[in-house]
Structures are given as structure tokens and as C-alpha cells.
Amino acid sequence: MGPGIITSNVDNDAGGITTYSVAGAALGYKILWVFIPMIFALVVIQEMCTRMGAVTGKGLADLTRERFGVKITFYAMLGLLLGNLGNIMSEFAGVAASMELFGVSKYVSVPLAALFTWWLVLRWSYKVVERVFLAACLVYFAYIFSGYLAHPEWGMVARELVVPSFSFDNSYLVILVGVIGTTIAPWMQFYIQSAVVEKGITVKDYAYTKYDVIVGSFMVNLVAVFIVISCAATLHVHGIRVDSAKEAALALGPLAGHWASVLFAVGLLNASLFSASILPLSTAYFLCEAFGIEAGVDKSWREAPTFYWLYTILIVVGAGLILLPRINLIEVMFWSQVINGVMLPFVLIFMLILINNRDLMGDYVNNRFYNLITWIIVAIMIILSLLMVATSFWQ
Amino acid sequence: MSRAQLHVLREFFFSQIQGEPIFDHEGKRVGKLLDLAIRWQGEGPPRVTGIKFARGVQSHIPIDQVEEMNQDRIRLAGKLNEEELIPLQDDEIYVGKWLMDKQIIDLKGSKVVRVNDIKLFWIERPDRRYLVPMAVDIGFRGLARRLGVEAFFKRRENQFVWWQYIQHLEEKTAALQLSTDQAKLDELHPADLADLIEDLDYKKRTDFIEDLDVEVAAEAFAEMERDTQIEILEHMNKVQASDLLEEMAPDEAADILGELPEGKADELLNLMEPGEAQEVRQLMVYEDGTAGSLMTTEFIALSPEITVTEAFAQLRRLSQEAETIYYLYLVEEDKTLSGVLSLRELLMAEPGAVLRDLMQTRVIYVFPQESDQEVAQDVNKYNLLAIPVVDEARRMLGIITVDDILEVLIPDRSSLETFASLFVSKRRMK
Numbered sequence: 021m022g023p024g025i026i027t028s029n030v031d032n033d034a035g036g037i038t039t040y041s042v043a044g045a046a047l048g049y050k051i052l053w054v055f056i057p058m059i060f061a062l063v064v065i066q067e068m069c070t071r072m073g074a075v076t077g078k079g080l081a082d083l084t085r086e087r088f089g090v091k092i093t094f095y096a097m098l099g100l101l102l103g104n105l106g107n108i109m110s111e112f113a114g115v116a117a118s119m120e121l122f123g124v125s126k127y128v129s130v131p132l133a134a135l136f137t138w139w140l141v142l143r144w145s146y147k148v149v150e151r152v153f154l155a156a157c158l159v160y161f162a163y164i165f166s167g168y169l170a171h172p173e174w175g176m177v178a179r180e181l182v183v184p185s186f187s188f189d190n191s192y193l194v195i196l197v198g199v200i201g202t203t204i205a206p207w208m209q210f211y212i213q214s215a216v217v218e219k220g221i222t223v224k225d226y227a228y229t230k231y232d233v234i235v236g237s238f239m240v241n242l243v244a245v246f247i248v249i250s251c252a253a254t255l256h257v258h259g260i261r262v263d264s265a266k267e268a269a270l271a272l273g274p275l276a277g278h279w280a281s282v283l284f285a286v287g288l289l290n291a292s293l294f295s296a297s298i299l300p301l302s303t304a305y306f307l308c309e310a311f312g313i314e315a316g317v318d319k320s321w322r323e324a325p326t327f328y329w330l331y332t333i334l335i336v337v338g339a340g341l342i343l344l345p346r347i348n349l350i351e352v353m354f355w356s357q358v359i360n361g362v363m364l365p366f367v368l369i370f371m372l373i374l375i376n377n378r379d380l381m382g383d384y385v386n387n388r389f390y391n392l393i394t395w396i397i398v399a400i401m402i403i404l405s406l407l408m409v410a411t412s413f414w415q
Numbered sequence: 416m417s418r419a420q421l422h423v424l425r426e427f428f429f430s431q432i433q434g435e436p437i438f439d440h441e442g443k444r445v446g447k448l449l450d451l452a453i454r455w456q457g458e459g460p461p462r463v464t465g466i467k468f469a470r471g472v473q474s475h476i477p478i479d480q481v482e483e484m485n486q487d488r489i490r491l492a493g494k495l496n497e498e499e500l501i502p503l504q505d506d507e508i509y510v511g512k513w514l515m516d517k518q519i520i521d522l523k524g525s526k527v528v529r530v531n532d533i534k535l536f537w538i539e540r541p542d543r544r545y546l547v548p549m550a551v552d553i554g555f556r557g558l559a560r561r562l563g564v565e566a567f568f569k570r571r572e573n574q575f576v577w578w579q580y581i582q583h584l585e586e587k588t589a590a591l592q593l594s595t596d597q598a599k600l601d602e603l604h605p606a607d608l609a610d611l612i613e614d615l616d617y618k619k620r621t622d623f624i625e626d627l628d629v630e631v632a633a634e635a636f637a638e639m640e641r642d643t644q645i646e647i648l649e650h651m652n653k654v655q656a657s658d659l660l661e662e663m664a665p666d667e668a669a670d671i672l673g674e675l676p677e678g679k680a681d682e683l684l685n686l687m688e689p690g691e692a693q694e695v696r697q698l699m700v701y702e703d704g705t706a707g708s709l710m711t712t713e714f715i716a717l718s719p720e721i722t723v724t725e726a727f728a729q730l731r732r733l734s735q736e737a738e739t740i741y742y743l744y745l746v747e748e749d750k751t752l753s754g755v756l757s758l759r760e761l762l763m764a765e766p767g768a769v770l771r772d773l774m775q776t777r778v779i780y781v782f783p784q785e786s787d788q789e790v791a792q793d794v795n796k797y798n799l800l801a802i803p804v805v806d807e808a809r810r811m812l813g814i815i816t817v818d819d820i821l822e823v824l825i826p827d828r829s830s831l832e833t834f835a836s837l838f839v840s841k842r843r844m845k
Contacts, residue, residue: 077617077619078616222650311529312529312553
């Protein structure tokens, strides 16, 4: 199991599941075509990060700091911090929502989940945590079953997967960019590169990592496709719109049967917990790395206080805000999505500058053809992110 | 030159002068300070030799043409003379490009830190003026300064690492790694050094180890985690890797080599000094079914010279790790096995008695190359709970416990009935 697969599974988090369910309910199978080009884009972008990690032995935060200086790094890290705080909140919201489906109050489930993730990482090594959750990733097959139980029209699914359909309708655009934005997010680039560095993957064994990235990108999109299918086959057909994964799970019950609903909820809980344990840790790690502060779970609290406090604060704030009675989650998601959308173009451009730097990459810079492809993808991503930010304000 | 003649005119930070305009003696602007070229010269701090003053211009204004320098004003003594410009030398680096924001080693704190800023002294001596980078700023205040918000953090102390405690990391500066710096690294505690190396990225780790004195490197190496050790060995120059292994204790070397791919391990062993390699090979290649492959090195070895009370104290400490505590092996300074004592005998002895007087000197032992059947026979015949393994010189190598022997003779039933049976039955179905 390599960094690509792990990153993909963190990517299928509460925010992702919510977006895919909403998309499936609102647009039906019509959104499915997006996922094949997305696999391609994801592979290209992640391949560059893993290559940078393998060749330089440094994380993306590191390289950004060394190449672009303190100021740019500061704003990039601020963006990453705020964006990820939003993501962390949505993970705990995911925990709350899925446990409520089983009749557990969020005032019980969220503090417990926060304590659990915090304790898990401090008590056990990161590697153990990773393995536990990777095993739990099998739970993602829950969505595939859930999609199957929904009895979709497979012919239609197959057609919509390959035939693009587009509309300039405002709500269509919002959902489209939402789906892409949640799948290709800025934190991923930082995460996958650090994972490559931490695992000690070097240029020599880099070839395997490529396959790992491809498999991972395929997995994340496969799960997404099935979430869309299960919502499209049930909710969309009956004209039910949903605003959250919880509503989707509830609405699935009467239409696709109790088990589809339960599987959906279990998948959501697992995804939320997994990402909730990894996001705060990795965020704290990048920040410390960029500013040269001691970091890492192998250090003691006394050796790396900033790191541990950041980690703790991210969890406490992320989980705490969910418990506020008047918190408007939609508003929080909105801002976190805007921040991520604004950041992504910058991160992608930094990456392209870095990966074409011969001082850093030697012979492993992009070739011209690859550069052309990546610039096209980056240009599309930039347009979409700008669209996302713009449409977010329209709503 | 005596200290009294040295006069610090100004002190400022690199971030404060970077990008500042440079004027000639008539007040005409000739460019701006983009970067500084510095050179390490044997003893003493590095010196700034020239100023990169325009983009695309590869030569520098020599520092001795500068009349005045501080954060508000950089002025030359005369006109900018094209012919006096000097290019970057092989032993020089740009501080802005190769030092700012990069990782360096803080030898005093023995950790890897990031350069937030560089403190420069503008020094006057009777004959000439120098610009000297005195320290790197690794603190929060340096960060705040670069972000333009230092005013809010005036109460924070600057955290400096003075030049003499800096160890460079960038490959570009390899020429500057002076023997004096190397000597300083060698003086660090091996455990600290190991931590330092583990903090580096994989390329630097390897370079770094290769630069160290081999004895020091081996000591630090032994302190590292297994994963890191293997990673380093795989990337290291082979000759140096084999030198490193020679310096290590043979069993450690054997353990590490055992986890490398077979071809790679062989290659390294062939490069090692034959005697050393032989020893390691012996430890490595205990074939399955020999005493050597069964033994564990986690046994209790005590000096025969200590008293019963002391023995109990040591036992308390050692028993956590040991495979069995019922036999206490009494081992001389040179590791030769001279006797054995059971826990029962120790319990019954007078607290003040010396172990040498209590121990049984007729010890049953096996050699590592003996087969497990022979071991089993000895264990059975003498009713032992564990049997020591020694080499030809009767040096203690390890022990084999009775349950390990049993496992060989009677394969574990429960596991047979669950996992293995699945495979067996499948095979039978064919």
C-alpha cells in the first residue's frame, strides 16, 4: 500500500461523500462523465508530486519555502490551515451526522471521536493508525453495495460515464465545480508528497509509486461514481433533493431498503474518522516543516510543543465548532470551499515551476509534451476554481 | 591582528538590505542588492566578497568598493567600474540563494533548523572593511521580520546560531565543508548525530554519512532505526557502506544485512575485510535447522564477580528483555561462558555471597552449527529449560529455550488446524 492509495482514501472524506450525494440527487447520471477525465487529471497532478518527493526528498511545503521565500509560504500555509480547518470541521460534522443516523447524539459522538483520534495518534504510531484505517477502507465497498442495492439502470450508467453533457445552468456549474474541487484539493498535493518522502521512496523505486498513484486515483473515483449512482438511481429518479450526506442516507432508506441506508452511514462514519485523524496531523506537520519548527509524532511533547499544540488545537477547534448550537455548517463549508478554490491554482502553478527547475529535479523535469498536458489541466483547474469561487458568491 | 583594532560599524540583517538600491559616490543609482557572494576562508567567519547588483549580470561588485553600508543606504566609494567586477568563484556561494530559507545543522543544539534570516556585521579594520555574516537567525522573530511584522514581536529574543556552529547542507556548498567543521560533527554524541541524520532527507543523509569519520558514522548508524539504516545503506557508495558495516558489531551488521536484498548484501560482504565479513556471514547464514538459527541473544548474562544482592538488582532490570530468567549465565569480561546458576539457587543463596563461588562450572552447551535434533537431545538428556550457544572460543552467543525446541519437534497444532489446514485441504483437492 503506497502513498497514492492512502491519499485517495483520505480524499473520500465527509466533504467528498456529501458533494457526490448532492450531485447524484440533483443531476442524476448526467454528472458521471466527469469522473473519467478526473482520474486522468488526478493521476497527472499526483504523479508530479510523487516525482518531486522522490527526486528531492523534500515535501512540497519545504520546496515552496526554499524556492519562493517566507512571504508566499506564509500565505500558502495560512490558506492551507484555514482550508483544512474547514475540512476537519466537515469530518466531525460527518461523524455527527452518521452517528445521528444510529440515534447517537452529536454531543456524545463528536467529543468521543475527537478524543479517539487525538489519543489514537499520540498513543500509537502514525503507521499503525494508517494501517488500521486502510483496513477500514474496505468499508468503502459499502458504497459499491449501496449503489448496487439501489438497482440503477446500468445501460444508462455506462452511457453517461463516457458521453459528456454540459450545461451553463448555474446550479449545474456549482455542482460540477464542487465535485471537481472536492476531489482535487490543495492539501492532497502536500500530503502525497510528504508521504512519499516519509516512506523514503527514491527515484529508484519510483516506478511502483506511479502505479500506486494510478490505482489510488482510480479507487477514489470508483467510490465516487457509486455514491453518485446510488443517489441518482433512487433520489434523483423520485425528484428528491438533498443538502447533506445524512439526508441522502435517510432518503435512501425507503427507496433502496434499510441496508443501503445503513451501509451509506457506515461508509460516512469511517471516511470521517479516517480523515479526521489524518488531516489535523498532516496540517500541523506541513506548517511546522515550512517554518522550521520541530515536528513529528516520534518527538516528545517537550521536544515539539508547537507541533503538538497545533495538532490539538486543530482537533479541539474543528470538533468544538461543530458542537456550537448555532453554527451554520453550510456557511463553514462554503468558506472552506472558497479558500480551497482560491489556493488550488497557486499550488498547481508552484508545482509546475518547481518541477521544471533543473537545479532541483535534474533530469526528472517534465518533458515538453507532459508540460503541455499539465498546463492544460492546470488552466482548466484554474478556470473551474475561479468559477467555483464566483458561483459560491452567486448563491 | 588584535581585537582592539576591529570596529563594528553596523549590524543588520540580510533581509533588510536585500533589494535595497546601490548608489555610486555621486549619488547615481547603479543597481540594487540582489544577493551576496560569500567565501569560507579556513579559520574565522566567512566573508562577503561581492554584491550581485543586477539581474542577468553574472559578475559582482567587489565588497572593497563599498564605502558605506546599512539598511537604508548602500554607497560605493567611486564610480561603478565594469572592469573591476568579479565573477562568482568556485569556492563561493550566494547567501540569498543557497542559505536563506534552507536547512542547516545547528551543531550546538545538534538539530536541523531552517534559516529565517542572516545577521551581517559591517566591520572596519585599519586597512579595510569587511562584511561578515556572523549568525543565522532561526527564530520566530526572524520570520516575523521577513513578513514585515517584526514590530509586533520586539519582545521576543532573536534566536541566533553563530557561524562557527553552522554546518551547511546544500550540495552546492560541498567545497566549503572544511575539516574543522567536520571535526565538530565528529564530536557530537552518536545518538544526537543519529537524530540529526534521521531529520535529513534521503540524499543528504547519504552524503552526510559518507562525509563523516567512519568510526563516528558507525556509532551513529547503530543508533538509528532499522528502516533508516537500510535506506541509507541502499543509497550509499558501496565501498563506504562496507566500511561502515565493518565498524559495527557483527551481529548488528548481520541483522541489517539480513534485511537487505540478497544480492546487495553479498556485494557489501564481498567488499568488507575478509575476517569481519566471515564473522558477519557466520551470524547471517545459520541455516534453518541449526542451533544458530534457533538461538536468541536475549539472555541474562552476569559477571561472576558480583554478589547475590547485586545480581537481584541487575535481574530486575534485565528480566524485561530476556527470553527466560530461570538460568543466569555467568560470563567473563571477554564474553566466555564460565558458569551457570539457576534462579532457585540464587534465591536460596546468602545475599553477600559472590556468584563465582555459587555457580556450576560444568555447563552443557551447543555450537551454533549443530542441528536442532542434537540440541533437542541435549535438552532432553539434561532436563534443561534452556541451553547456551557458544563459539569455538566458548564465547557466549545466545540461548535456545525449550519452547523453541518443542516448536521444531512438534509443530504448533492449533495453527495447523486453522490457517494451514485451509491451504493443505485446498492442495489435497487438486
